Amino acid sequence: MKTQSGxxxxxxxxxxxxxxxxAWAQASPVSIEEAxxxxxxxxxxxCFVCHGLQGESASDKYxxxxxLPAAYITAQLQAFQSGQRPSETMIEIVRAMSVSDMxxxxxxFERQGQAGRTTSIQ
Ligand code: HEC
Numbered sequence: 001m002k003t004q005s006g007x008x009x010x011x012x013x014x015x016x017x018x019x020x021x022x023a024w025a026q027a028s029p030v031s032i033e034e035a036x037x038x039x040x041x042x043x044x045x046x047c048f049v050c051h052g053l054q055g056e057s058a059s060d061k062y063x064x065x066x067x068l069p070a071a072y073i074t075a076q077l078q079a080f081q082s083g084q085r086p087s088e089t090m091i092e093i094v095r096a097m098s099v100s101d102m103x104x105x106x107x108x109f110e111r112q113g114q115a116g117r118t119t120s121i122q
C-alpha cells in the first residue's frame with residue numbers, strides 16, 4: 001500500500017510539473033508581435049533621433065541602417081558594446097542592450113530596405 005500511494009504521488013507530481021512547464025512554455029517566449037512592439041519602442045525612444053524612424057538617415061553624420069543585413073547590424077552593436085568599434089555616441093546607446101534586442105533591431109532595420117530613398121532626378 002505504501003508503494004502505491006508513493007507512485008500516485010509521483011504521478012500527481014509529474015502531472016503538475018507538466019502543467020507548470022506548459023504554462024511556462026506559453027508565457028516565456030516573447031511573441032513576434034511583442035518583440036516587434038518593443039523594438040518599435042526602442043527605435044522611437046532612441047535610434048530615430050539620429051538614424052531616422054526607418055533607419056533612412058537624413059544626415060551624413062549618421063550611417064543609414066535601412067536595408068543593412070540584420071547580422072551586420074547585430075555585429076556592429078556588439079562591437080560598440082565591447083569597445084572593439086569605438087564610438088562615444090553608440091557605446092551609450094548599447095550599454096545595457098541584450099543580444100536579443102540587438103538582433104531584433106537588426107531585423108527591424110533590415111526590413112526597412114529602400115526606406116527614404118528618393119528617386120534621383122539627374
Ligand atoms: C545620438 C545619435 C545616435 C543615436 C540615438 C543612435 N545612434 Fe547609432 N550611430 C550613431 C553614430 C554617430 C554612428 C557612427 C559611429 C561610428 O562609426 O563612429 C552610429 C552607428 C550605428 C551603427 C553602425 C552602422 C554601420 O554602417 O556600420 C549601427 C548598427 C547603429 N548605429 C545602430 C543604432 C541603433 C539600433 C540605435 C537605437 C537603439 C542607434 N544606433 C541610436 C549615432 C546614433
